[in-house]
Amino acid sequence: xxxxxxNGLYIVIAILVVLPFVLPNSFYVDLAIRMAINAVIVLxxxxxxxxxxxxxxxxxxxxxxxxxxxxxxxxxxxxxxLLAMAAGAAATGLLAAVVARPIFKxxxxxxxxxxxxxxxxxxIALRNEAQWTGxxxxxxxxxxxxxxxxxxxxxxxxxxVAILLSVSVWASLNxxxxxxxxxxRALHGSEVASQVVGVDVVRYKVAIFxxxxxxxxxMGSVTAHYVGFVSPNFADFFHSIELMTMxxxxxxxxxxxxxxxxxLLTALPQALATFEGWETVVFGAILMLxxxxxPKGLVPTLAAKFGKGE
Amino acid sequence: xxxxxxxxxxxxxxxxxxYALAALGFTLIYNASNVINFAQGEFxxxxxxxxxxxxxxxxxxxxxxxxxxxxPAIVGVLIEKLAIEPVRGAETVTLIIITIGASLVIRGLTSxxxxxxxxxxxAFSGETPIDILGATLMPQSLWVxxxxxxxxxxLWYFFSRTLQGKAxxxxxxxxxxxxxxxxxxxxxxxxxxxxxxxxxxxxxxxxTPITLTSYDVGIMLGLKGFxxxxxxxxxxxxxxxVGGLLVGILExxxxxxxxxxxxxxxxxxxxxxxxxxxxxxxxxxxxxxxV
Amino acid sequence: MSMLQVKDLSIHFGGVKAVQNVxxxxxAGIVYAVIxxxxxxxxxxxxxxxxxxxxxxxEITLDGEGIHGKSPNELAxxxxxxxxxxxxxxxxxxxxxxxMVGAHLRLDRNLxxxxxxxxxxxxxxxxxxxxxxxxxxxxxxxxxxxxxxxxMSYGALKRLEIARALAMKPRLIFLDEPAxxxxxxxxxxxxxxxxxIADSGVTVVLVEHDMKMVMNLxxxxxxxxxxxxxxxxxxxxxxxxxxxxxxxxxxHA
Numbered sequence: 001x002x003x004x005x006x007n008g009l010y011i012v013i014a015i016l017v018v019l020p021f022v023l024p025n026s027f028y029v030d031l032a033i034r035m036a037i038n039a040v041i042v043l044x045x046x047x048x049x050x051x052x053x054x055x056x057x058x059x060x061x062x063x064x065x066x067x068x069x070x071x072x073x074x075x076x077x078x079x080x081x082l083l084a085m086a087a088g089a090a091a092t093g094l095l096a097a098v099v100a101r102p103i104f105k106x107x108x109x110x111x112x113x114x115x116x117x118x119x120x121x122x123x124i125a126l127r128n129e130a131q132w133t134g135x136x137x138x139x140x141x142x143x144x145x146x147x148x149x150x151x152x153x154x155x156x157x158x159x160x161v162a163i164l165l166s167v168s169v170w171a172s173l174n175x176x177x178x179x180x181x182x183x184x185r186a187l188h189g190s191e192v193a194s195q196v197v198g199v200d201v202v203r204y205k206v207a208i209f210x211x212x213x214x215x216x217x218x219m220g221s222v223t224a225h226y227v228g229f230v231s232p233n234f235a236d237f238f239h240s241i242e243l244m245t246m247x248x249x250x251x252x253x254x255x256x257x258x259x260x261x262x263x264l265l266t267a268l269p270q271a272l273a274t275f276e277g278w279e280t281v282v283f284g285a286i287l288m289l290x291x292x293x294x295p296k297g298l299v300p301t302l303a304a305k306f307g308k309g310e
Numbered sequence: 311x312x313x314x315x316x317x318x319x320x321x322x323x324x325x326x327x328x329y330a331l332a333a334l335g336f337t338l339i340y341n342a343s344n345v346i347n348f349a350q351g352e353f354x355x356x357x358x359x360x361x362x363x364x365x366x367x368x369x370x371x372x373x374x375x376x377x378x379x380x381x382p383a384i385v386g387v388l389i390e391k392l393a394i395e396p397v398r399g400a401e402t403v404t405l406i407i408i409t410i411g412a413s414l415v416i417r418g419l420t421s422x423x424x425x426x427x428x429x430x431x432x433a434f435s436g437e438t439p440i441d442i443l444g445a446t447l448m449p450q451s452l453w454v455x456x457x458x459x460x461x462x463x464x465l466w467y468f469f470s471r472t473l474q475g476k477a478x479x480x481x482x483x484x485x486x487x488x489x490x491x492x493x494x495x496x497x498x499x500x501x502x503x504x505x506x507x508x509x510x511x512x513x514x515x516x517x518t519p520i521t522l523t524s525y526d527v528g529i530m531l532g533l534k535g536f537x538x539x540x541x542x543x544x545x546x547x548x549x550x551x552v553g554g555l556l557v558g559i560l561e562x563x564x565x566x567x568x569x570x571x572x573x574x575x576x577x578x579x580x581x582x583x584x585x586x587x588x589x590x591x592x593x594x595x596x597x598x599x600x601v
Numbered sequence: 602m603s604m605l606q607v608k609d610l611s612i613h614f615g616g617v618k619a620v621q622n623v624x625x626x627x628x629a630g631i632v633y634a635v636i637x638x639x640x641x642x643x644x645x646x647x648x649x650x651x652x653x654x655x656x657x658x659x660e661i662t663l664d665g666e667g668i669h670g671k672s673p674n675e676l677a678x679x680x681x682x683x684x685x686x687x688x689x690x691x692x693x694x695x696x697x698x699x700x701m702v703g704a705h706l707r708l709d710r711n712l713x714x715x716x717x718x719x720x721x722x723x724x725x726x727x728x729x730x731x732x733x734x735x736x737x738x739x740x741x742x743x744x745x746x747x748x749x750x751x752x753m754s755y756g757a758l759k760r761l762e763i764a765r766a767l768a769m770k771p772r773l774i775f776l777d778e779p780a781x782x783x784x785x786x787x788x789x790x791x792x793x794x795x796x797x798i799a800d801s802g803v804t805v806v807l808v809e810h811d812m813k814m815v816m817n818l819x820x821x822x823x824x825x826x827x828x829x830x831x832x833x834x835x836x837x838x839x840x841x842x843x844x845x846x847x848x849x850x851x852x853h854a
Contacts (some may be wrong), residue, residue, distance in 0.1 A: 017351050018352065049403065055402065055403060055406075057406070099582075101528075101588075102585070102586040103585075105589055106589050107583060108402055109340075109346050109402065109544060110539070110544070110585060110589060110590065110591075112337065112346065112402065112406065113537070113540045113585065114581070114582055114585050115537065115577075116533070116536075116580050117537070117578035117579075118572075118575075118578075118582065120533070120575065120578050121575050121578050123580060124572065124574055124575040125572075125575070128571040128572060144419075148323065156505040186507075198531060202384075237529070237533070238529075241407070241410050244403065244407065245407050247403075248403055248404060248407055252401075252403070262445060264397075271527065276420055277421070278418065278422060279418070280414050280417060280418030280421070281414070281415050281418030281419055281580055283413065283414055284410075284413070284414025284415035284416075284417075284418060286410070286411075286414065287411030287413055288393050288408050288411035288412060288415070291404050291407050291408045291411065292393060292396050292397055292408065294396055295401070295404050297398050310363075
């Protein structure tokens, strides 16, 4: 990994700074905010899936825990939103850590099954505990405030999310090119080889699973406060698949791919709104076609095409 | 007490038989291609919906049923030809997303063509319940169980006694070796998608008079079929049948004795618990990596 | 006392007894070869000693401490390194990164420090990259430092595995057929490389089919046949052992 990977970070920051001045109206600002939120989640998920080579088909469950912590704790118990967010992240981290040990003895399709099951159990629980969560209808979320200042308009949200995204990209790049990141990539490349040089494989899988789950939970809280509403759809199986698709379409093991994947798949439903009634069909077809023709994802495919001189 | 227990048991094995058929579908495709076909549930949905549609259109029941099995089988083959064969050997995640894409296309098309309503099918031989030790058994349940049993026996015969069946088994053990002895593994792939789609559709048709159907029932049915297949040990046919019945019974008992709201969560709690202790399911055996 | 002591070691896979009651000792500082026909259990023996497989019965002690049943990463902390008969290179990483992974245990693996890119960690990483490049020079891969692993030849990857193992700064290294699939010139280079490794003070255990290389390098030789120990001794003793000649060398002579 060369120093030049950080050049991409400067471009990302430049785009984030310029964007609010060129976006024509609040519709696009809203879209940009949701893209950036998804990008942060996908960065975390890509560390687990793309770099460490594991599967999670239940990540939306973690997002749901964060989102509902931010909805339920302030509403029913009067907690400060930041405290609620931290509690959600802590609970998610704890849950992920407890289940991760047995789960990451599993591989491939068995791992897919276990993570899928975990996500579904969480989403069913959120749907059923209606006295706390509002059940299938969801519930409103109080505004996020700190130090007497309330985050209300989209411009404020934009800058908060833009900073979160920039920091996440920077931290991901750092992590990948570190002893920790090399161990992660090595266990993807050859589990037995990484073991014999001393990598405690299960420990690393657990660590990155917990990290990406906590990322998802925190961003679930952010989404909840930003949208002002949570519903069980946050946590459902299909949302997990959407997140996973963002990773793969952008490019596994590619930091910038995560951003591209998040941007494209967040925009797609908007673009498909014109296909009244046919959205699901077109969305499914796009998933299939992109996987068939770009199995390595956009960014790695383009990099291979144009980066031969490197 | 006993009557109540029997009642839950009857409804459990009836639904379980459908899961078993779905799990067999997962197993067939997994053995032929190492793909987990997340569109399996849509075949169940498609079978039920098409049967409803053809019966409403006035076709005689047997014709309607045959068509409702045949069309999903063709859809299955199309998925294989257009979406699975071009990406042979792709990563697990890629294959999962492709089959989920396929399931969305099927579900979306169904909702466009047949609408989003809930439909039912008349029971095949009346609605007069049979009384067994105080519990009631619907005649349709006998249809479900009887046909499932027949299918299991037929599959057993196919895989253990016919050359085609043995060729499919051989391919699942070692594709390269199978090709070297002259087995057409492309044909095997084709057959396994056709058969598993047909199995799913059959299950969907049989259960529709009991549980009703709509364009969106496929996903949960399919995921539970996946649970059943993993529970039995992926790739193990007998395991899939046992897994399906176990999942059905557990779900019915859980709904009856514990909480009906958490009925759908039970199979997933079960599979997590099983995998924690038996990482390759009940009958999955132990594998050793060669290095 | 010998550095490595293996006593009555056995492993069964179902009904197959891949290694049966094998006993031997390896003294520090020597080159020890394990030979035998294909399927004799040589790689299985390596897998048992390096923790990849758990023995069914038997004891393995390293410096007097029992290590049987310990995981590979625990053994790595005790200075045991190995290479693989079937290459186990991380193709998703560059060549030099593969070597750097070998130094895993000597580094600060803290996740938070890594994410924040603290200067100390960064400096240490730069030093490590330098060290890994030197190791690649040592094994004769100097020109590949910037290469991607998946762009390298089979022979180069074999040596890359050795460099990765050396990056652990091991006391005991297991080399599983380092010359398999190499041409005669490359084989001689590997022969010299193993000698250099042994001269640097690392105890070497070698599985190899190239008899010339084995006889040339080894201080002692263990012969396995059908999972059992057939003979053990110096090169001369093995060469003249009638059992070995009958079972093994005889086929080549």
